[in-house]
Amino acid sequence: MISMTPRKDIPLIRTIATPAVAILLTLIIGASIFAILGFSPTGALYEFFVAPVSRLDQIGDLFVKACPLIITATGLVFCYRANVWNIGAEGQLIFGAIFSGWVALNFPDLPMMVMMPAMILASIAGGIFWALIPALLKVRFNTNEILVSLMLTYVATLFIDWLVRGPWRDPMSFGFPLTKMYSDAALIHRVDLFGAGMLGQLHWGVVGALILALIGAFVLSRTILGFQVKVMGDAPRAGRFAGFNPGLVTIGVMALAGGAAGLAGMVEVSASMGQLQPNVSFGYGFTAIIVAFLARLNPIGVIFAGLVVALAELGGDNAQMVLGMPKVVTGVFKGVLLFMLLAGETFNRYHITWHGRRASQPEP
Amino acid sequence: MPAKKQTSKSSKQNASQTPLLEAIDVCKSFGDFTANQDVCFKINSGEIRALLGENGAGKSTFVKIIYGLLQPDRGVLRWNGQPLSIRGPQQARDLGIGMVFQHFSLFDALTVAENIQLAMPPGESIADLSERIARISKEYGIGVDPEARVHNLSVGQQQRVEIIRCLLLDPKLLIMDEPTSVLTPQETEQLFTVLRRFAQNGMAVLFISHKLDEIRALTTAATVLRRGQVVGTVDTAGKTSRELAEMMIGVKVKDVARQTAPARAKLLFSVTGLNRPRESAFSVALRDVSIEAFAGEVFGIAGIAGNGQDELMEALIGEWRPGGRNIIHLDGADLSQEGPSGRRIAGIGFVPEERNGHAAVPSMSLSDNALLTGHALNGTVRAGILNLGGIRDRAAAIAEAFDVRLPGVNPLASSLSGGNLQKFVVGREIIKTPRVLIVSQPTWGVDVGAAVFIRKAMLDLAKQGSAVVVISQDLEEIFAISHKVAVLHDGILSPAIPAKDLTAEKVGLLMGGSGHGDGATA
Numbered sequence: 001m002i003s004m005t006p007r008k009d010i011p012l013i014r015t016i017a018t019p020a021v022a023i024l025l026t027l028i029i030g031a032s033i034f035a036i037l038g039f040s041p042t043g044a045l046y047e048f049f050v051a052p053v054s055r056l057d058q059i060g061d062l063f064v065k066a067c068p069l070i071i072t073a074t075g076l077v078f079c080y081r082a083n084v085w086n087i088g089a090e091g092q093l094i095f096g097a098i099f100s101g102w103v104a105l106n107f108p109d110l111p112m113m114v115m116m117p118a119m120i121l122a123s124i125a126g127g128i129f130w131a132l133i134p135a136l137l138k139v140r141f142n143t144n145e146i147l148v149s150l151m152l153t154y155v156a157t158l159f160i161d162w163l164v165r166g167p168w169r170d171p172m173s174f175g176f177p178l179t180k181m182y183s184d185a186a187l188i189h190r191v192d193l194f195g196a197g198m199l200g201q202l203h204w205g206v207v208g209a210l211i212l213a214l215i216g217a218f219v220l221s222r223t224i225l226g227f228q229v230k231v232m233g234d235a236p237r238a239g240r241f242a243g244f245n246p247g248l249v250t251i252g253v254m255a256l257a258g259g260a261a262g263l264a265g266m267v268e269v270s271a272s273m274g275q276l277q278p279n280v281s282f283g284y285g286f287t288a289i290i291v292a293f294l295a296r297l298n299p300i301g302v303i304f305a306g307l308v309v310a311l312a313e314l315g316g317d318n319a320q321m322v323l324g325m326p327k328v329v330t331g332v333f334k335g336v337l338l339f340m341l342l343a344g345e346t347f348n349r350y351h352i353t354w355h356g357r358r359a360s361q362p363e364p
Numbered sequence: 365m366p367a368k369k370q371t372s373k374s375s376k377q378n379a380s381q382t383p384l385l386e387a388i389d390v391c392k393s394f395g396d397f398t399a400n401q402d403v404c405f406k407i408n409s410g411e412i413r414a415l416l417g418e419n420g421a422g423k424s425t426f427v428k429i430i431y432g433l434l435q436p437d438r439g440v441l442r443w444n445g446q447p448l449s450i451r452g453p454q455q456a457r458d459l460g461i462g463m464v465f466q467h468f469s470l471f472d473a474l475t476v477a478e479n480i481q482l483a484m485p486p487g488e489s490i491a492d493l494s495e496r497i498a499r500i501s502k503e504y505g506i507g508v509d510p511e512a513r514v515h516n517l518s519v520g521q522q523q524r525v526e527i528i529r530c531l532l533l534d535p536k537l538l539i540m541d542e543p544t545s546v547l548t549p550q551e552t553e554q555l556f557t558v559l560r561r562f563a564q565n566g567m568a569v570l571f572i573s574h575k576l577d578e579i580r581a582l583t584t585a586a587t588v589l590r591r592g593q594v595v596g597t598v599d600t601a602g603k604t605s606r607e608l609a610e611m612m613i614g615v616k617v618k619d620v621a622r623q624t625a626p627a628r629a630k631l632l633f634s635v636t637g638l639n640r641p642r643e644s645a646f647s648v649a650l651r652d653v654s655i656e657a658f659a660g661e662v663f664g665i666a667g668i669a670g671n672g673q674d675e676l677m678e679a680l681i682g683e684w685r686p687g688g689r690n691i692i693h694l695d696g697a698d699l700s701q702e703g704p705s706g707r708r709i710a711g712i713g714f715v716p717e718e719r720n721g722h723a724a725v726p727s728m729s730l731s732d733n734a735l736l737t738g739h740a741l742n743g744t745v746r747a748g749i750l751n752l753g754g755i756r757d758r759a760a761a762i763a764e765a766f767d768v769r770l771p772g773v774n775p776l777a778s779s780l781s782g783g784n785l786q787k788f789v790v791g792r793e794i795i796k797t798p799r800v801l802i803v804s805q806p807t808w809g810v811d812v813g814a815a816v817f818i819r820k821a822m823l824d825l826a827k828q829g830s831a832v833v834v835i836s837q838d839l840e841e842i843f844a845i846s847h848k849v850a851v852l853h854d855g856i857l858s859p860a861i862p863a864k865d866l867t868a869e870k871v872g873l874l875m876g877g878s879g880h881g882d883g884a885t886a
Binding site for chain 2: 225235241
């Protein structure tokens, strides 16, 4: 039998060393897999980890890839800290894209100073709308938010699919399921710091995402709102004793996560696509769950975890393109990486003991 | 596997008999904290021995070492004279060491026999087991029905299930960890009778407690631990409770005398006709509960656990609110519909019974726990943003004023011993000088030193003109600090009796229900 007991004091050096060891193990295991499959281990690892970030503009692209993950995961951190299991960020993200898309498509002549705030607010409202359904059902009828939020994701996916094939389809799209292009005022522009293209696709949404994560960290650690969330997650009874309303906290964190996911949907469409299409998200809402946990439910950690996951994604794409590596192999490698990081974190936080014999009496 | 040869200190005292269990120079540290230092201890077959000490004195650590739950850093254990190391509870049980924990590990939904079967080696049928349970319970006079479901049993009966579970393994040494903290006086007496019978049959009983009168009633010898070290092994018959307490805490205990009600004072806090429906099979309905607490008074609510204390406390805190108005008043203001924060702002402080997860969040720091009941008050939160420095100062001030011993700067609540955390959660409220303090089980599972301190702090608060409402199962405590006492039985609160008219018999009868019957059944 194995038992896990939380460690009391974790030295900082171990907290830093753990992910390093995890990545080292990933490299060893990955190299073995690549070697067995007939790829050059060093070459494959180079294409995975080095090639995608070997130029300044590629680093910019890495941040672009991480952007929706960082925004969404920052919101999810609040849910999971409060023990509210919102699995439906993907659907909330899509609804953010739909609401902001409605503004962009119906009022294309708005000036940017009006358009951007309106789209941002609309996207947040859309995400909140979709997140409040499972939240209110949970508070009112004690439904399971995991199931409801997950199922609503499929509804959202099909709904946007219907919109862009049906009522919102651009008549000039030659039958493609696409809306009209957004007007220029509805697009998020690139950051042209060192001259056009020097930072790749890096856009202002990335800057916003980083600021959002910092704000999230502040709210969680330094405000009464964050305190409520943590108390409710750690000891709900103590939360009620403190005078916090469990229903309000549930609704609050779901709205936060929904709003953040909705914003991510708007940023993704306005910065990278310029129009609505059936796939506005490539599983960002689900990947963000991994990012949130990889970050140990810490908004600052979300930035780094988002970048790591984004690098694994870009590296996988790159290995497929350059080496002709099958997609399943890159998927396995990404899986090994995430598994190692999460397992390392578990070993860091818990002391694992093995018992030779089965304990037959429950011990308190 | 003896680490070193010992010069046997035991031989001179009891040369004729090899002790059943002997511990020699047992040491155990957790990080910098020394829980046991050179503890020497022995117990003979047929002996009832008390292990006495404050919370954090190292009793639990020592017992866990004997039971194999912890491994000593140094030192030797001898069983029937043979040195050995006990690697786990299973080995301890195989040797013949049984332990009844303070907190039971029974499944509510299963029957007594099913619960016991889970702890037994596989292969025995429920019918055979039930028969053995019946036989053992008859042999020792421990009334337990093998077919009864655990959730229908009183705490005392559940404890008997735990004892029988140990007896079936035919133990030579039975360890009882704070067994009487959950029992009524009558149940305690029955337990003692049973334990004495065990001793007559040659079993050794190690009885852990901090209730001094009980130790003197039950045992002849007590080993006293203080700060991880054995202070001495004493003959309990020759000592008064006060002397034992002094050995245990190392300072003179200032006894709290029976309180006399102050001159007619102002009515500060009142509950009028509070009703609460029964919400589940395990809860108790409150029926027409009325409380009148005057300035300068301690209002004691006695009663056996599970008679509506939790439900009443929730209603007083405001975690549960009654439907109507004009039920709960503070100095004329209707607080019936206020939540916990509103009631705190009005000037009430609360200390619920359960420290971990209710009064405090174990995984959070002390300053976070100070914020838990302080966030609605001045100086902690400005425009939603925490004043971290101020909150930390507040936590430090509480620790300072209430003698909370901290293992570090702003430690996690879980790193404090029970007594220290209790001093913190009580101090957290008293430091605000609330007009009314409502406390449930203020000294449950707390060492004598901390208990005396907490009781004195509550009395001092009353002296300053506040009203204090104390819900407690501990009659001694109720008698010592209350000016008036009411008894909660089956959700009904008796009229309040002034302290001077109180007798243990009167209260005991009320606790058993309506003034007749023996009060042993809950």
